[in-house]
Amino acid sequence: MSDVVVIGGGIAGIQAALDIAGHGIHVHLVEREPSIGGHMAQLDKTFPTNDCSMCILSPKMVDVARHPLITVHTCAEVETIAGEVGNFTITVREHPRYIDPVLCTGCGDCIEICPVEVYNRFDAGVGVRKAIYKPHAQAVPNIMVKDADHCIECGLCYDSCGPGAILQKDEEKMVTINAASIVITTGYTVFDARNKEQFGHLILPDVITSLELERMINASGPTGGKIKRLSNGEIPKSMVFIQCVGSRDVSIDRPYCSCICCMQAMKNAMLIKEKNPSIEITLCYMDIRAYGKGYEEYYERAKALGIRFLRGMPAEILADRNGLILRVENSETSEVSKLHPDLVILSIGIGPSDNAAGIAARCGIPLETTGFFKSVHDAVDTVATLRPGIYVAGTATAPRDIPDSVASGGSAAMRAYIDAVRTRSA
Numbered sequence: 108m109s110d111v112v113v114i115g116g117g118i119a120g121i122q123a124a125l126d127i128a129g130h131g132i133h134v135h136l137v138e139r140e141p142s143i144g145g146h147m148a149q150l151d152k153t154f155p156t157n158d159c160s161m162c163i164l165s166p167k168m169v170d171v172a173r174h175p176l177i178t179v180h181t182c183a184e185v186e187t188i189a190g191e192v193g194n195f196t197i198t199v200r201e202h203p204r205y206i207d208p209v210l211c212t213g214c215g216d217c218i219e220i221c222p223v224e225v226y227n228r229f230d231a232g233v234g235v236r237k238a239i240y241k242p243h244a245q246a247v248p249n250i251m252v253k254d255a256d257h258c259i260e261c262g263l264c265y266d267s268c269g270p271g272a273i274l275q276k277d278e279e280k281m282v283t284i285n286a287a288s289i290v291i292t293t294g295y296t297v298f299d300a301r302n303k304e305q306f307g308h309l310i311l312p313d314v315i316t317s318l319e320l321e322r323m324i325n326a327s328g329p330t331g332g333k334i335k336r337l338s339n340g341e342i343p344k345s346m347v348f349i350q351c352v353g354s355r356d357v358s359i360d361r362p363y364c365s366c367i368c369c370m371q372a373m374k375n376a377m378l379i380k381e382k383n384p385s386i387e388i389t390l391c392y393m394d395i396r397a398y399g400k401g402y403e404e405y406y407e408r409a410k411a412l413g414i415r416f417l418r419g420m421p422a423e424i425l426a427d428r429n430g431l432i433l434r435v436e437n438s439e440t441s442e443v444s445k446l447h448p449d450l451v452i453l454s455i456g457i458g459p460s461d462n463a464a465g466i467a468a469r470c471g472i473p474l475e476t477t478g479f480f481k482s483v484h485d486a487v488d489t490v491a492t493l494r495p496g497i498y499v500a501g502t503a504t505a506p507r508d509i510p511d512s513v514a515s516g517g518s519a520a521m522r523a524y525i526d527a528v529r530t531r532s533a
Contacts, residue, residue, distance in 0.1 A: 109531035110135060110286045111523045112197050114185055114466065117145025118509060119501025119516035120292035121167050126520035127290075128176040132527045135284050136171065137180045137199055139462070142246035144168055145294050149229060149318065151325040153509055154374040155405040161245055168247040180282065181248060184462070188289070188469045192496025193530040197284045203277035205253035210272035213241065213249035217264035217273060225257045227329070231319045234329025239264050239273070244327060288496045288526035290519045291480060293466060295457040295502040298353025298361070305423035306352065306453055312338040313431060314424060314451045316352075317368070320375055334379060336450055343449035345387040346379070347433060348372045349421060354456030355393065363477055365456035366506040369396050372454045373409040380412045389415040389446060391435055399508065417444065424451060457506050470497050480504050490519040498522050 109132060113124045116138030124134045136143065150160040171177050180199055187198040223238035230236075238258040239251055253264075253273065264273050300308035300316050307314050313336050315323075326332035336343050350372060354365040369392065376388045395416065397406040410416065418439050425432040433446040459478035460466075467474050472492040473481045480499040483491040490498045500519035501512040 109133075109527040110284065111288050111290065111527055112137060112185075112195070112284055112286045113290045113292060115145070115292035115294055115460075115501070115503065116140070116143030116171075116179070116181070117292060117294045117501060117512075118147045118164060118167075119294070119503075119512040119519075120145070120290070121164075121171055122513045122516035123290045123292060123500060123520040123523070124171055124177050125167065125174070126517050127524050127527070128174050130524050131176070132524055133176045133178070135178050135180060135197075135199075135286070137183050137185060139182065139184045140242065141181055141204070141252040142242045142248070143171060143179065143181065144243075144245075144247065146297075147509060148243060148245070149231070149325075150321055151328075152374060152378060154370045155399070155401040157374065157378070165245045168245070172247045179248065182252065183282075185466065185469060186281070188471075192526055193287050193533065195286045195289060195496065197286060197289070199282045199284060201280040201282060203255070203279060204250070205255060205258075205274045205277045206251050207270075207272040207274060208248065208250050210270040211250040212270060212272075213246075213251065214269075215241070215251075216267045216269070217251060220263045220267045222261060222263070223257055223259055225254065230322045230329045231316065233315075233319050233322050287530035288498065288523040289470070290516075290523050291466060291470070291497065291499045291503050292501045292516060292519070293460040293463055293503045295459065295506070296461050297457055298455040300352055300453045300455050302359060303352055303453075306349065306451075307424050307426070308453060311424060311426055311431065311451075312336075313343075313449060314453065317348075317371055317375070317452055317454045320452050321371075324375060324378055334383075334450070341449075342383070343386060345446075345448045346376075346389070346450045346452065347446055347448040348376060348388070348390040348452045348454055350390065350392040350454045351420070352453040352455050353458070361456060361458065361477075363506065364396060366396070367508050368454040368456060370399075370402060370405065370508070372452070373397075373405060373414070375452070376414045377409050377412055380414060384413070387415075388413075389417050389448070391417050391420055391433075393418070393420060399510070419444075421446075457502065460503065463503065470494060472497060472499075490515065490522055496526050 221237035224235040227236040322328040419435040498519040500515040
């Protein structure tokens with residue numbers, strides 16, 4: 108069999124699937140979430156061009172859905188992997204959606220009538236979702252999913268669904284796929300800021316993470332694109348970004364740089380400053396790492412907009428009746444600044460996907476000490492693994508920005524394609 112399996116439907120997985128299918132090889136794209144798109148779907152803009160994130164991603168998602176040589180398995184996880192290059196057998200567990208995918212039109216009538224509201228992971232907890240939902244408006248596939256754990260079976264959604272697509276009972280399905288090669292693009296998980304207790308995330312309402320800010324800035328997000336203090340709903344007059352929260356920190360066994368945090372903070376600070384020039388924004392950092400094409404120029408643009416860059420890290424965030432208090436020593440001047448921001452944003456780092464260890468064990472490939480997938484060589488061959496026929500790409504191997512993830516996905520795709528062609532011609 109000359110098919111290829113891509114595990115993970117983020118931007119790297121999408122690029123890999125499109126590249127392989129574009130060369131005439133059938134691809135199975137396996138994604139555990141209800142929609143492909145990954146973390147990029149949560150972002151508002153991309154640096155350094157400030158282009159709309161979904162304007163780049165959504166056409167690729169639609170191309171995947173429409174491609175005759177790509178089969179998308181959402182709400183699915185890889186259960187077992189056996190065999191060798193040219194003859195892998197992959198078992199995929201498809202979790203129940205409680206939705207008939209043929210009948211569902213994605214109209215959203217069931218969402219409007221559902222009375223149950225729960226934590227919305229896509230909105231990083233800033234907003235809520237219903238017990239029956241789509242992750243976001245441009246989800247692919249464009250069908251609902253019913254959260255059986257929170258559904259109270261009130262029956263309203265059944266009555267509101269004209270096509271009768273909502274199912275009371277649904278079961279897991281096991282799908283067996285024979286493939287010539289496998290590409291792993293399982294992405295990353297963001298650092299849980301609660302592990303840095305001194306910053307008071309989820310204790311102090313006006314201390315939020317960079318991902319929560321992304322969802323606030325997004326016009327389709329829970330606040331309609333408006334930046335608000337969670338304590339009182341007011342627009343902040345001053346903001347402080349704290350970098351390297353969960354990155355370059357040996358005390359929590361995360362010694363590596365997350366690559367994207369400096370640029371993401373600059374991007375969001377610039378977007379806020381352009382809309383509200385009166386807001387005072389300070390960015391506290393250890394080192395600014397603007398390493399990519401156009402990134403240094405982006406850094407200079409941020410400074411030109413009046414964003415203050417303070418080289419120093421606060422030890423903790425305190426609060427009194429007047430608001431938040433941060434003391435920061437400027438390591439360039441040795442002066443201590445006392446800041447009173449209305450809103451603090453923690454630039455949380457990225458780490459290996461929470462299912463990386465399980466996938467690695469099923470594939471029989473090693474992980475780095477950091478928990479990311481280990482490639483054959485960090486410089487010479489960054490996509491091959493020690494098991495022939497299995498390749499890794501995107502942030503599954505290391506923190507990367509979007510352009511590097513796309514390039515990595517394309518590289519892994521070509522290696523998988525070669526294996527598929529050899530199998531086909533054998």
